[in-house]
Amino acid sequence: MILVLGGGVTGLSAAMALEASGKECLVLEREAEPGGWCRSFSAGGYTFDLSGHFLHLSDPAANRFILDVPGVPWRRVDRDARVWLRGRLTPYPFQVHLKGHDPAFVSRCLAGFARERIRAAISGERPPEHLAAWLLQRFGKAMCDAFFFPYNRKMWRTPLSKLGYEWTGWSVPIPRFDDLLEGASGEIRRGMGYNATFFYPERGGIGSLARSLGLRLGTRLRTGIEVARVDLRAKVVHTSGGEALPYRSAISTIPLPRLASFSEGLSPAARKAAGALSWVKVLAINLGIRNPGRTPGHWVYVPEREYPFFRIGFLSNVARSAAPGGRVSMFVEKSFPANARVDVAREVGAALRGLKRMGVLRKGKAVPLLAREFGRHRVFLAGRYGAWDYYGMEKSMADGLRAAREAANARG
Numbered sequence: 001m002i003l004v005l006g007g008g009v010t011g012l013s014a015a016m017a018l019e020a021s022g023k024e025c026l027v028l029e030r031e032a033e034p035g036g037w038c039r040s041f042s043a044g045g046y047t048f049d050l051s052g053h054f055l056h057l058s059d060p061a062a063n064r065f066i067l068d069v070p071g072v073p074w075r076r077v078d079r080d081a082r083v084w085l086r087g088r089l090t091p092y093p094f095q096v097h098l099k100g101h102d103p104a105f106v107s108r109c110l111a112g113f114a115r116e117r118i119r120a121a122i123s124g125e126r127p128p129e130h131l132a133a134w135l136l137q138r139f140g141k142a143m144c145d146a147f148f149f150p151y152n153r154k155m156w157r158t159p160l161s162k163l164g165y166e167w168t169g170w171s172v173p174i175p176r177f178d179d180l181l182e183g184a185s186g187e188i189r190r191g192m193g194y195n196a197t198f199f200y201p202e203r204g205g206i207g208s209l210a211r212s213l214g215l216r217l218g219t220r221l222r223t224g225i226e227v228a229r230v231d232l233r234a235k236v237v238h239t240s241g242g243e244a245l246p247y248r249s250a251i252s253t254i255p256l257p258r259l260a261s262f263s264e265g266l267s268p269a270a271r272k273a274a275g276a277l278s279w280v281k282v283l284a285i286n287l288g289i290r291n292p293g294r295t296p297g298h299w300v301y302v303p304e305r306e307y308p309f310f311r312i313g314f315l316s317n318v319a320r321s322a323a324p325g326g327r328v329s330m331f332v333e334k335s336f337p338a339n340a341r342v343d344v345a346r347e348v349g350a351a352l353r354g355l356k357r358m359g360v361l362r363k364g365k366a367v368p369l370l371a372r373e374f375g376r377h378r379v380f381l382a383g384r385y386g387a388w389d390y391y392g393m394e395k396s397m398a399d400g401l402r403a404a405r406e407a408a409n410a411r412g
């Protein structure tokens, strides 16, 4: 028996391959349904993924396997990704779409990029020591300060001087100077980067992939079974329900630090190595919007600190079926250090405020109308309840100061 620990898309694919080669296998999945991060759910006529999941394909063998899974209504989609920077929305990648930004900023970006290219031509490429140095060499200071540094800090929640850059090859498009110049004068670069097209199911969200795989595996997938301990010497998996399942070999898709923490029989060196692994956690907030504001493209990268999220996306712009007519299904992603305590209600409030500032959510008509009308009578609305907004103490008090200024300067 080959045990597969975890029934996300990796575990399900492994089990399908084992089955195809005639091997006996069993998938153990902790949750009530398979899919892991690639799950979807419906509520109020909307479809949501746990967070935006778009399938980017490049490996022909994997392509065939994934697109041939029966029952998944795949559709090929041309990417429409954007970047929200300095109050402007430009196509992704931002570095080759500088037009529209103020001319001084565009000059700084071009000059910074050129300076790094010239430096490399004169002194040769120095191997960068970390991600920050790699980004600086590739894009120059102005673009790093505006986008690459804040975006990567927001996403990785770790000083960039402590991160490697080996993963960047497939995901960070490196432009030529000509690309920058053409983008600065307004040319739109479609298809640049690793994910110019992607696949997404017409209906049912990305979860329809795992659901179909799960159905095909039938009783070889057991859900609601948590692996609690692995005895490496005896080759037995123990579940939290008290079952002991012997295996000939096993495939683990459980996060590696977790697997190492409950595996018996690891060497001290392996245990130490597991202790050196670090990660971030991601909060995905899904919203169904009845009266959307500006909801452009498939997803938007948001590097600046004043917005609490690093990426937002509009699932119903990818698959119309994800929201009732005229409405929008969207997701918001924010990451946290591994040990952070996440106050979800507070994060939702902060996300809603950020989305209002970007114009994704309308501010609503009632409050501005009332504020205008009271203002005409020189009554200034302030604070969480007075201004009818989701403020904490600091915001309420700052709003009090703002209202004081307006009241003091009021004429008439």
Ligand SMILES: Cc1cc2nc3c(=O)[nH]c(=O)nc-3n(C[C@H](O)[C@H](O)[C@H](O)COP(=O)(O)OP(=O)(O)OC[C@H]3O[C@@H](n4cnc5c(N)ncnc54)[C@H](O)[C@@H]3O)c2cc1C
Pocket (backbone or CB within 6 Å): 005, 006, 007, 008, 009, 010, 011, 028, 029, 030, 031, 034, 035, 036, 037, 038, 051, 052, 053, 054, 055, 056, 225, 226, 227, 228, 253, 254, 255, 282, 284, 333
């Ligand atoms: C916010 C976010 C956005 C992403 N967007 C994209 C995208 O757009 N495109 C893309 O290609 N990739 C994307 N990814 C990456 C993608 O989610 C992963 O590559 C993929 O889901 C990995 O699948 P997996 O099966 O290895 O892991 P998981 O999905 O984590 O599955 C692991 C499974 O193991 C189970 N498990 C864990 N512990 C136990 C236990 N003790 N006992 C039993 N079961 C257990 C879990 O419940 C889970 O079902 C994104 C990831 C994140 C976090």
